[in-house]
Amino acid sequence: xxxxxxxxxxxxxxxxxDGEQAPGVVFSLAEKLAIARELAAAGVDEIExxxxxxxxxxxxxxxxxxxxxxxxxVGAWCRLNESDVDAAxxxxxxxxxxxxxxxxxxxxxxxxAEPHEVAARVxxxxxxxxxxxxxxxxxGEDSSRAxxxxxxxxxxxxxxxxxxxxxxxxxxxxxxxxxTYEYIKRLRDETGLAVEFHxxxxxxxxxxxxxxxxxxxxxxxxxxxLGLGERAGNAPLEEVCVALPRTAEARxxxxxxxxAALAELVAHAARDSIPRAKPIVGADIFxxxxxxHVAGLLSDVRTYQGLDPAMLxxxxxxxxxxxxxxxxxxSICSAIGIELDAKAGAALLARVKAIAKMTKSxxxxxxxxxxxxxxxxxxxxxxxxxxxxxxxxx
Ligand SMILES: [Zn+2]
Numbered sequence: 001x002x003x004x005x006x007x008x009x010x011x012x013x014x015x016x017x018d019g020e021q022a023p024g025v026v027f028s029l030a031e032k033l034a035i036a037r038e039l040a041a042a043g044v045d046e047i048e049x050x051x052x053x054x055x056x057x058x059x060x061x062x063x064x065x066x067x068x069x070x071x072x073x074v075g076a077w078c079r080l081n082e083s084d085v086d087a088a089x090x091x092x093x094x095x096x097x098x099x100x101x102x103x104x105x106x107x108x109x110x111x112x113a114e115p116h117e118v119a120a121r122v123x124x125x126x127x128x129x130x131x132x133x134x135x136x137x138x139x140g141e142d143s144s145r146a147x148x149x150x151x152x153x154x155x156x157x158x159x160x161x162x163x164x165x166x167x168x169x170x171x172x173x174x175x176x177x178x179x180t181y182e183y184i185k186r187l188r189d190e191t192g193l194a195v196e197f198h199x200x201x202x203x204x205x206x207x208x209x210x211x212x213x214x215x216x217x218x219x220x221x222x223x224x225x226l227g228l229g230e231r232a233g234n235a236p237l238e239e240v241c242v243a244l245p246r247t248a249e250a251r252x253x254x255x256x257x258x259x260a261a262l263a264e265l266v267a268h269a270a271r272d273s274i275p276r277a278k279p280i281v282g283a284d285i286f287x288x289x290x291x292x293h294v295a296g297l298l299s300d301v302r303t304y305q306g307l308d309p310a311m312l313x314x315x316x317x318x319x320x321x322x323x324x325x326x327x328x329x330x331s332i333c334s335a336i337g338i339e340l341d342a343k344a345g346a347a348l349l350a351r352v353k354a355i356a357k358m359t360k361s362x363x364x365x366x367x368x369x370x371x372x373x374x375x376x377x378x379x380x381x382x383x384x385x386x387x388x389x390x391x392x393x394x
Contacts, residue, residue, distance in 0.1 A: 006249045010220045012196060013039050013237055014048040015266055016065075017077050019228035022270070029061050031269040033068060035225070038265050040070035042258040044237070048097060048222075051077045052087030062091035077139070078129075080111070080121055085129045097167060098126055099139035100154060102146035115150040119157040126161045137165040137196065144170040144179075148186055155191050165194045165220060170209060173202030173232060177212035184216035196220035199235045201227055206235035207243060215248045225266040226274065226281070238263060238280040242307070257313035280312065287317045289362070291325020294318050298327050320363045322356040324349070332365050333372045344375040351375070 015035060020027055027035065032049075039047055049062045066074050075095040078084035088096045100122050101107045107118050122138065129136050138158040140151055155166045168184060175183070184195055197213035197220070199206040210221050221244075227236035241254040263281035267274045276284040286309040288294050296303030297316060309315050318328050326345045329352070333340055340348065351371050352363045 006245060006251045009214055009218075009244060009250045009252050010045045010196075011237065011241065011252050011254055012046040012048065012075075012220055012222045013044045013224060014077075014198075014222055014234065015039070015224040015228055015237075017048040017050050018198075018222075018230060018234055019224040019266070019270075020050075021230050022228050022233065025228065025270045025272075027269050029064060032061050033064060035262075035266060035269060036065045036068065036070055036072075036074075038258070038262050039225075040072045042262055043253040043255050044072055045253060046073040046075060046095075046220075048077055049074050049093070050091075052091045052093075053079060053084040059087055059091045062088075062093060066092040075137070080118075080125050082125060082128050085125065085132065085134070088129075088134070089132055093134075095135040095137070096129060097137045097139045098122075098129060099141050099167075099169075101142055102140040102151050102154065102169075103142040104147070104150070105145065106142045115153055118150075119154045122154055123157045123161065126158050126163060130161050136161070136163045137167055138163045139167040139169060139198075141169050142171045143168040144172070144175045144183065148183070148190065151187065152190055155193055159191065159193055163193075165196050166191065167196045167198050167220075167222065168213070168218070169198040169222075170200055170206075171198075173200030173206060175199070175209050176203070176205055177208045180209040180212040181216045184213045184218050188217035194219050196222050197235075198222035200230065201232040201234060204232070206233070207239040210235040210240050211243055211248050214244065214250050221252075226263055226270075226272075226278070228266060228270060228272075236280075242280050242312075256311055259312060260314065286314055287319055289319050289321045289328075290323045291328065294331070295325055295327040298331055320352050320356070320365070320368050321361070322353055324352065324356075329368065329372070332368055336369060338369060338372050338376070340372060340376070341379070344372070344379050347379075348372050348375045 016032055049065045050058050052059050062076055074093055075097055076088040076091055076093045078088055078096050078098045080100045100118055101110050107113050126136050195218040197210050197218045199209040221240050223237040223240050224234040225237050227233035238259040241252045242256055244250045260281050263274055276282050293304045318331055329348055330340055348371055355363050
């Protein structure tokens with residue numbers, strides 16, 4: 001699935017931090033460890049394991065994840081103050097994302113500060129974290145409502161202290177892919193800093209914006225499993241990883257065949273269910289009912305296949321319902337050696353459609369086969385009655 005010449009994008013999963021900020025979501029320590037392990041097994045490069053400033057229980061949970069020695073980088077999220085950095089140090093992480101507001105509105109409301117004061121505070125706090133031996137990424141909160149000159153000033157101050165990355169956060173999910181591309185391109189051209197894009201999904205554009213950011217030069221994508229996160233959530237890990245090689249000539253180290261299990265694990269831990277049509281991991285994304293689509297797929301799978309299910313360790317499934325056609329019925333019956341002639345097929349189709357309409361649901365394969373047997377024997381009886389009648393006449 002990796003196009004030749006594509007460049008490698010680093011995936012930073014924040015399910016355990018931003019994901020747990022989704023309303024009502026609480027992960028236990030065991031669940032956090034299981035999720036971190038599964039993310040590592042899937043090939044995620046980096047995780048944001050939590051917010052140490054939330055308290056000692058969170059510090060201990062992050063410490064447990066660090067101690068698991070998983071083959072990925074474990075970071076923690078900090079606000080712009082030394083005590084958050086101290087809490088991260090207690091958790092034992094080697095890397096932190098220190099977040100600072102980038103929009104004038106958030107600077108004033110949250111820090112009562114102007115851009116030059118935020119830059120000074122960034123210098124002080126990041127300087128402190130660097131002295132303590134931490135690798136630091138600067139998190140640009142509300143970057144999408146910021147003046148790029150302010151970002152340049154603050155990120156420039158951080159760059160002097162050796163931060164390894166700037167996180168451009170579309171905190172409120174306001175961007176579209178076109179504006180994202182422009183912002184990230186200018187940011188890359190003007191600061192030269194490695195950029196991570198962190199997109200929220202308020203307009204349903206988080207994945208599209210992440211892909212646009214990568215096309216514009218971002219090298220890191222901040223995502224969560226199933227898009228779990230604040231309000232409408234974040235860019236979903238599974239969508240970004242599968243879409244990247246197709247749309248942005250980029251690839252990740254994530255194994256697509258592990259995405260379904262990862263999604264199940266996170267959904268279960270979040271006490272949530274996965275919508276059946278959820279891209280990449282939904283139960284029904286390779287399930288086909290429509291007669292036209294099924295006939296096309298059965299004669300040449302490429303007719304209606306955009307995404308190869310095998311790439312995700314899955315397969316196509318044909319189901320019978322109101323929109324089914326004869327090809328689907330024949331396929332389901334012939335799988336167990338029942339062959340339908342035209343007459344029995346037409347009668348069966350009429351019956352299953354009537355049942356689907358009446359029950360407002362699919363007709364299970366077993367029921368379809370039972371009805372098929374009935375129709376075949378009915379037609380055979382009809383034929384032998386006819387033969388008997390003809391012999392009698394003779
Ligand atoms: Zn966020």
